[in-house]
Amino acid sequence: MSVEQLVKDICVQARQAARRLSVVPTGVKNQILLDLAQALEQNAPVLQEANALDLAAGREAGLSAAMLDRLTLSDKVIASMAQGLRDVAALPDPVGEITGMARRPNGLLVGRQRIPLGVIGFIYESRPNVTVDAAGLCLKSGNAVVLKGGKEAINSNLALAKLIDQVLEAGGVPQGAVSIIPTTDRAATTALLKQDELVDVIIPRGGEGLIRFVAENSSIPVLKHYKGVCHLYVDQSADHDMAVAIAINGKCQRPGVCNALETMLVHADEATVFLPKAAQALMAQGVEIRGCPRTLELVPGAVAAQEEDWPAEFLDLILAVKVVESMDEAMDHIARYGSQHTEAIVTSDYARGRRFIDSVDSSLVLVNASTRFNDGGELGLGAEIGINTSKLHAFGPMGLTELTTTKFIAFGDGQVRS
Amino acid sequence: MSVEQLVKDICVQARQAARRLSVVPTGVKNQILLDLAQALEQNAPVLQEANALDLAAGREAGLSAAMLDRLTLSDKVIASMAQGLRDVAALPDPVGEITGMARRPNGLLVGRQRIPLGVIGFIYESRPNVTVDAAGLCLKSGNAVVLKGGKEAINSNLALAKLIDQVLEAGGVPQGAVSIIPTTDRAATTALLKQDELVDVIIPRGGEGLIRFVAENSSIPVLKHYKGVCHLYVDQSADHDMAVAIAINGKCQRPGVCNALETMLVHADEATVFLPKAAQALMAQGVEIRGCPRTLELVPGAVAAQEEDWPAEFLDLILAVKVVESMDEAMDHIARYGSQHTEAIVTSDYARGRRFIDSVDSSLVLVNASTRFNDGGELGLGAEIGINTSKLHAFGPMGLTELTTTKFIAFGDGQVRS
Structure with missing residues (x-):
């Protein structure tokens, strides 16, 4: 199968999962987050075995000490990933909130209901812990997510993907709710950026080079910042x-x-x-x-x-x-x-x-x-998936609420327009 | 001057105007809207003279009766434009509203303040009354707007532009707050769609052909809908x-x-x-x-x-x-x-x-x-600049609030991060 077809198939599955995920109750989502936290801790040796392959390859490729450090799934990093998931489970679920409900002169009751965005494409660099952070935030906010990590972390990410799949399946969440593109081919990133019929938003996280590449090649809206001066x-x-x-x-x-x-x-x-x-x-x-x-x-x-x-x-x-x-x-x-x-x-x-x-x-x-x-945690958002310095949709740090939007809902008793 | 340079100059001026416009008090904006309403009524003969040129050209070009009707600035249409501006003046100003102000554990007071988006590019087809509607909504929400109307309405739009300029200048609003691209060249539309350093969002209004052209050629985020099934x-x-x-x-x-x-x-x-x-x-x-x-x-x-x-x-x-x-x-x-x-x-x-x-x-x-x-007026938004069926930023009809965003603001007394 070509890389383009592989990415498209993953996005089709994500789209289907998103529709069902949007109505999964908060309690079910929270339980999965807690189960995943436990699974990470229990499977630390398996994850670290995969991570060791990445670290060895990284050393051979001459990665700097700082980069190797960011790549390492130490016990401390795994504990922090698990704690992150438990923190997200404890946050309020933004989905389903109804605001501004008011009666129009004709008796029609109109308000706005908060809904997930749908399918999020998340593109990032070397840290494998970002895989779990992003999966947790997207799942909690009812979004399907397609993750494309850096090539340096591919073995770690595949091991995490396997674990996430097992927990989601056991929890009854639709297959495809969290997908990790299982290749290091850069063509997969480009292919993901062209799925505008299937993916609602792209969030890139990494250096300015990655962000510019994403912004210039995406036909999907991108929430991003280049730099902080x-x-x-x-x-x-x-x-x-x-x-x-x-x-x-x-x-x-x-x-x-x-x-x-x-x-x-x-x-x-x-x-x-x-x-x-x-x-x-x-x-x-x-x-x-x-x-x-x-x-x-x-x-x-x-x-x-x-x-x-x-x-x-x-x-x-x-x-x-x-x-x-x-x-x-x-x-x-x-x-x-x-x-x-x-x-x-x-x-x-x-x-x-x-x-x-x-x-x-x-x-x-x-x-x-x-x-x-200027950080989601410090400003009270609870958790942060990134920061946006373009003004559309969200301006500044993005938490769970920024991964959602609202639709209008209306309750009538037969109203027609005159 | 090339069309590209003309469009860029207009956008540079709009960008500069946007910065000052964002802090113009509500009362000043409202007075300008009321003055513009009056100016439209008082200058109806001048507008209709320009409109007659468009109608004559349209008849020669074989426009349908329905299209000619949409193009016509009748007394009734002018009265309705003026009333539209008065309605917008009467709406609450979304800019400046502060929400969610809360104290963080370290004493920092954090909230969100509503601000204009900045510069809006508005691309539309034949109805010249849209020129005034869009200008009014953008001005009230503190945004500069660059308008590109259809070629059939160019004389009407230029006459409206002249009137708008006079009223804005008399009212002390920065030059460039409302600009109409004074050409029928389609290259101007393409040029506008590439000003991603200067324009924050594009809103197209017209048939599916126009919307697709805009979406496919824009490097700026587009708020749009293709069709309603x-x-x-x-x-x-x-x-x-x-x-x-x-x-x-x-x-x-x-x-x-x-x-x-x-x-x-x-x-x-x-x-x-x-x-x-x-x-x-x-x-x-x-x-x-x-x-x-x-x-x-x-x-x-x-x-x-x-x-x-x-x-x-x-x-x-x-x-x-x-x-x-x-x-x-x-x-x-x-x-x-x-x-x-x-x-x-x-x-x-x-x-x-x-x-x-x-x-x-x-x-x-x-x-x-x-x-x-499904209409801004019917759902209680007061007025509508368009509708968005992509989910980013706004989903559904867009009123004044949807032409704004929020920034975070924080009041401290020396807080530093530990």
Whole structure:
């Protein structure tokens, strides 16, 4: 069978499963999540045997230590996968919720009922634990999912697929509710991206290269973000200690993630006092400062920022710093170079905080808090399948509710339109 | 200047306008809508002079009487455009609403704030009144809009554009908030569909040919529906008189629209009594019945349905009719041939009504009411810019709220992530 036919068959089966899955009761879905958690723990040796094949191949292929680490299904990772499933089981089921029910003048009762999206195509890179996370979130939200993992994790993913299949079948969930495309062929990804008659949405997770490949080749809507160029604006009247703490947290707590801080903008009135102090604290943590000319005057040891530093996602201990004459200049800079991901202001001025919140067009806008909070768990969504920085359907972190939509429902007693 | 450059310049200006428009107060937007309504009425002669050029060209090009009628800016149409704007001014502004504000364990206050989508590309066919409707809805929801109308209405649209420009400028709204692409060149449509860096969403309105062209050529997300193949299922225990009235309303009240009824499915237990009676009433209204073999036995004068009749959107006084053995067969038929637009059941059975509502995957599912209610006005949205039968972002009629999204906002007092 060709790869294209294989992918199409999987998607056809997913489509059929989706129709039945949409009405599976919450209790049944939760029990399967709990059973799967237990099965993962009980079958850890089998999973680790398969994982060992991937690790050996990865070592031979010269994967970095960091990549091998992400690929490893340690006891700790397996326990965390199982706990993740139990957490998802404990979350409320968004499906079936009815809102806005109201009576029209003709007596027709109209409202909206929350329903699954249908079939989700999920494309990701090396971490095999993502396989289980995504399967759990899609199942709980009543969606069928077609998973395409990275080639480095193929043996681990096939072992997980076998286990998931067994648990779903025992739980009475339709076959095809969770499918893993069993090949490392990149043509399978391209084929998946063309199934617009069968797949409702594509969610990619990985590096910018993967995301761009998916966006450019998909005929299905894609929920995605390319990068996080997150800004902190230190306003006139900012509390300097607070601003330093938020800058250090944003830049240093975990520099390699999309909600890490990349650029700090400082109001000119504060720069003389604030910048030397902030820079000293940042440099003490090993941060390289790439500054505008005014920053260079105030911060010994800073290097001159180039134009390409302003839109850069460093994902490293590097911070671009610019002194601005006004909040408008800061917001213009964000609009020009930002990625609509996360921006924060530190201010003690009520009106300016309000204006920043209203005017900045990003998926999370914060006053007096770290950009690192842009995460489904931290924002209260319970779990997160990804983040979207395009504005359609969901803007920001996506939890269970963002894997659903609503249909209109109407209860009449014979109403016709006049 | 090339058409591509012209379109790009318009979109750049729209993008800039969108940023400022997102924070224009509701009162200012409403006043502009009211001023525009008045300007339309006061300038009716100028508009009709331009419209006369389109009508003359249309007659020469051999447009049908129906098309010429849709193209005409009569006094009545102009009054209705003005009233439409006043209605939109009276609707609540969705922008700025804050929901779900809750305190996280660390004290961070997190919620969602409703914001405009940004720049909307709106592509439509001959009716020039759509120009004003779309401009009004986009302005009220804080979005900039780039309009590309049909070539038949170009003179009317240019006259409307001039008037809209004057009113927006006088009202202090940023230039570029409403733009009409001033050319009939189809290359302009193609160029608009490629501005994914500048335009957030495309909404096409017109025949299936236009919609397919847009969907296939757009690199921007498209909110659309191709067609409405709407079903009525007459269940066991249905009230026959009610079912007849709903069938006649669905099929005959306005056969040429997307929420008109196209197929009726009848439970076998009811068919012998119900079908002859229903068919007689429908045929008395001039409806042609295309039936399954069992229908042909029961309905003299019915013609045999072909396979291509089941997925057909007739948009005419033709109804496909099929006798089914069970509700499951009816729902399988809908899943196979339907367009996820609108389906209705007539039943007096509580559990079966509930199951139909839960199981049928369409943008509106009704119990005991006509499919003709799938309309923004009828469902209580106040006004409608279109309907979406893909599930992402909005499913069903789209009103002002569906032209917006939400961003996360957070208020802290120095929170950092640990």
